[in-house]
Amino acid sequence: MDKILIIGASGHAKVVVEAVELVNEYEIQGFIDTYKKSGDMILGYEILGDESILKELSEKGIKKGVIAIGDNWVRSIMYKRIVELVPDFEFITVIHPGAILSPYSTIGKGTVILASGTVNTHATIGDFCIINTNANLGHDSIMEDFSSLAPGVTTGGTVLIGEFTAVSLGVVILQNISIGSHNVIGAGALVTKNIEDFTVSYGIPAKTIRKRKKGESYLNSMPANINFAAYEIKTEKDLEVYKDSVETVYGSNPFYKIELLDTTNMNAHQLCYFVLSKSDTTMIMMPFFKRQISVDGKLSEYNDVISPYGYSGPLYDSDKVDESLIKYFWKQVDIWYQKNNIVSEFIRFSLNGNHEYYNGVLIPSLKNVKGKIIEKEEQWKKFKPKVRNNHRKAVDEELKLKIYQQPMSIDIVQSFYNIYIETMRRNNAHSLYFHDIDYFKNFIFNNPDSSIIAMIYKDDQPISTELILIDNSTLYSYLGGTLSDYFYTRPNDFLKIEVMNWARENNYEYYVLGGGRVDQDGLYKYKKSFFPNDEDVIYCTGRKVVDEEKYLELIEQKINDIDSKDIDVYSSVSYFPLYRRDD
Numbered sequence: 001m002d003k004i005l006i007i008g009a010s011g012h013a014k015v016v017v018e019a020v021e022l023v024n025e026y027e028i029q030g031f032i033d034t035y036k037k038s039g040d041m042i043l044g045y046e047i048l049g050d051e052s053i054l055k056e057l058s059e060k061g062i063k064k065g066v067i068a069i070g071d072n073w074v075r076s077i078m079y080k081r082i083v084e085l086v087p088d089f090e091f092i093t094v095i096h097p098g099a100i101l102s103p104y105s106t107i108g109k110g111t112v113i114l115a116s117g118t119v120n121t122h123a124t125i126g127d128f129c130i131i132n133t134n135a136n137l138g139h140d141s142i143m144e145d146f147s148s149l150a151p152g153v154t155t156g157g158t159v160l161i162g163e164f165t166a167v168s169l170g171v172v173i174l175q176n177i178s179i180g181s182h183n184v185i186g187a188g189a190l191v192t193k194n195i196e197d198f199t200v201s202y203g204i205p206a207k208t209i210r211k212r213k214k215g216e217s218y219l220n221s222m223p224a225n226i227n228f229a230a231y232e233i234k235t236e237k238d239l240e241v242y243k244d245s246v247e248t249v250y251g252s253n254p255f256y257k258i259e260l261l262d263t264t265n266m267n268a269h270q271l272c273y274f275v276l277s278k279s280d281t282t283m284i285m286m287p288f289f290k291r292q293i294s295v296d297g298k299l300s301e302y303n304d305v306i307s308p309y310g311y312s313g314p315l316y317d318s319d320k321v322d323e324s325l326i327k328y329f330w331k332q333v334d335i336w337y338q339k340n341n342i343v344s345e346f347i348r349f350s351l352n353g354n355h356e357y358y359n360g361v362l363i364p365s366l367k368n369v370k371g372k373i374i375e376k377e378e379q380w381k382k383f384k385p386k387v388r389n390n391h392r393k394a395v396d397e398e399l400k401l402k403i404y405q406q407p408m409s410i411d412i413v414q415s416f417y418n419i420y421i422e423t424m425r426r427n428n429a430h431s432l433y434f435h436d437i438d439y440f441k442n443f444i445f446n447n448p449d450s451s452i453i454a455m456i457y458k459d460d461q462p463i464s465t466e467l468i469l470i471d472n473s474t475l476y477s478y479l480g481g482t483l484s485d486y487f488y489t490r491p492n493d494f495l496k497i498e499v500m501n502w503a504r505e506n507n508y509e510y511y512v513l514g515g516g517r518v519d520q521d522g523l524y525k526y527k528k529s530f531f532p533n534d535e536d537v538i539y540c541t542g543r544k545v546v547d548e549e550k551y552l553e554l555i556e557q558k559i560n561d562i563d564s565k566d567i568d569v570y571s572s573v574s575y576f577p578l579y580r581r582d583d
Contacts, residue, residue, distance in 0.1 A: 371531030423481025
């Protein structure tokens with residue numbers, strides 16, 4: 001028998017398993033599920049992992065299965081995800097042996113028909129539909145793709161049910177009725193007249209109660225006591241709620257502090273954040289910018305998502321959040337994107353492993369230098385010879401280090417800023433780096449435990465500096481600079497070594513220097529010379545095309561020298577999203 005996978009592992013999946021077993025044509029290998037724990041057993045079959053392992057399984061010859069997910073929209077998202085991962089994956093149709101099918105009916109791929117389901121003469125069922133237990137589809141009726149009939153539904157003849165429409169428990173639909181797409185018909189309703197698209201209707205007779213959004217959930221697909229939401233930050237109250245979320249989840253991480261998310265140069269960008277809570281306690285949160293996409297100089301209804309500059313992605317305490325919750329978070333993010341006209345997503349991840357279980361395309365982008373602070377003499381021996389020589393030169397020049405913590409004077413921040421901004425101008429840095437001095441003041445003075453300023457002096461003149469961020473026992477080199485007239489004194493090497501000496505005395509364990517502009521460039525090699533024997537950490541970015549048709553259309557509209565048919569939108573070297581390349 002062919003080996004198959006059951007995609008989904010909740011209640012609907014159990015009845016699908018039973019149908020497959022009774023048909024006895026396939027050998028079930030296990031479940032694929034986004035938010036349930038790998039290794040758990042259901043009905044004697046193992047949860048093998050989430051959809052990311054499908055490619056590996058297909059290489060072993062297992063590339064058939066059925067999507068056993070009750071929610072029509074979520075089922076469609078999973079279908080698209082599987083096709084991206086395994087283009088030749090084969091979706092089987094499952095028909096319970098107790099179902100009754102007219103030989104004159106037509107059944108699409110991936111459709112599930114359960115016990116006592118009846119499909120009458122010349123009825124047509126599209127792809128990935130569900131005819132649930134004891135549901136009856138009348139003669140000459142049509143169910144379009146990703147629609148569903150719940151248990152006990154009865155339809156008359158010549159009924160049309162549009163795509164993504166869910167007909168709930170015990171509904172009766174009279175003959176010659178047309179029900180539009182993306183609708184929900186409430187349990188026990190009697191449908192006596194046509195229903196337009198995107199509505200919720202119920203009652204006897206059924207009446208349209210309200211409009212419905214594309215992709216809006218109608219099943220209780222959310223695990224018990226779990227809530228997912230997206231928020232915009234527009235008011236002072238919004239800011240306070242955001243700060244509370246960060247503190248609740250992992251307050252020591254400086255990269256999620258609101259003051260560090262500089263929005264001054266973000267035209268047509270809205271700062272937002274996702275929150276996944278459990279029993280009303282925030283477990284995962286992630287800030288992002290929602291950016292409107294312009295076409296022909298005008299803002300359109302479409303948006304894309306990008307994370308703030310620096311180390312970002314989902315924030316959570318790995319001791320409290322397991323893989324099932326992270327996978328579920330990303331699944332809910334995708335559903336939100338579908339509802340909100342998001343074309344693409346670009347995520348800059350942190351160095352703490354928060355890229356794990358990401359359901360887009362993950363690209364290892366840069367090596368980052370992270371060194372362990374060890375015993376002083378042993379640390380000195382491990383430096384490259386040039387580093388030791390430059391430190392000796394700095395000592396001969398009588399350079400001095402001062403570390404400034406809170407309370408810190410405005411004059412110190414001003415001295416830091418003067419050196420920093422002169423360095424940015426000298427290096428023709430990207431506009432992202434030209435922060436106003438208030439950006440630094442706001443962060444430093446509002447987060448007294450999250451940073452220090454290291455300042456190098458020669459003859460009482462500040463000549464080199466670095467703003468260092470603090471996360472528990474780890475120091476992060478963030479932004480800084482050096483006056484060019486003092487390069488000869490080797491202040492950069494001196495600063496880093498003296499910061500390590502200070503860190504050792506104050507019980508810090510790690511110093512993260514970051515990476516180069518590209519791997520193995522001069523900047524990376526310079527940083528690596530301080531920790532030549534320590535293992536680098538990989539800085540990853542994530543890319544996701546949510547609406548591929550619109551993505552390619554935007555490329556054709558905005559970039560004349562590229563044929564969208566010939567591009568790899570996920571290439572690690574391509575600008576992403578490509579339609580913003582010339583912005």
